[in-house]
Amino acid sequence: MPTIAQNIQEIEKQLQNRARLIAVTKTKPVEILQETYQTGFRRFGENKVQEMTAKHDVLPKDIEWHMIGHLQSNKVKYIAPYVSMIHSVDQFKLLKEINKEGRKNNRVIHCLLQIFIAEEETKFGLSETEATEILESAELTSLTNIKIVGLMGMASNTEDNEQVRNEFRHLKTLFESFKKYEKENVQMLELSMGMSGDYPVAVEEGSTLVRVGSAIFGAR
Ligand SMILES: *Cc1c(COP(=O)(O)O)cnc(C)c1O
DSSP: OOOHHHHHHHHHHHHTTSSEEEEEOTTOOHHHHHHHHHTTOOEEEESOHHHHHHHHHHSOTTOEEEEOSOOOGGGHHHHTTTOSEEEEEOOHHHHHHHHHHHHHTTOOEEEEEEEEOSSOTTOOOBOHHHHHHHHHOGGGGGOTTEEEEEEEEEOOSOSOHHHHHHHHHHHHHHHHHGGGGOBTTEEEEEEEOOOTTTHHHHHHTTOSEEEESHHHHOOO
């Protein structure tokens, strides 16, 4: 069986510096994260506040922590001191809470708007209209302790590669069109799309950040 280091190396080779890899370590024990850290890797993704914070507390402090799961407003305070990027902003209310906690910690927290692109009811995310409302809101300008640095999306869980490609392409189009809203705290730099099953397609369609778990660590 290939090692974690070999899997990461193989995926990074495929990415060809077009996108950065986030190793999704959710449900994996701290020892596995330590092993990954020892290969020189520093970019970890988790989907639960409690789990991420417990791991953060015991691991070296030069790790970049990416929150990729649905986030409740009342839990933002636990990750605000250290989180590198929150990929899963799906409500304006949540963005305001992140701003409040960013201010308390004297930092600017980088966020992605999560857009609903799949043909499935089970996935979180903003509609195009809801995202536009946030980007056009006058109140957004006053949120100086957050920065919207791009978009995140999850494609449908289907074998139909053309459907997946179309969903990613749609998100990329939206990403480009949202550049008209760029200002002090809005810049379309990062497009977080692609997981173990679909990251090659995502990168072809313009992803800059892929979130890969099982292709590195095995099935959960
Ligand atoms: C679990 C998860 C991933 C990684 O999924 P794999 O299929 O294991 O690569 C990526 N993004 C999000 C939001 C996740 O919850």
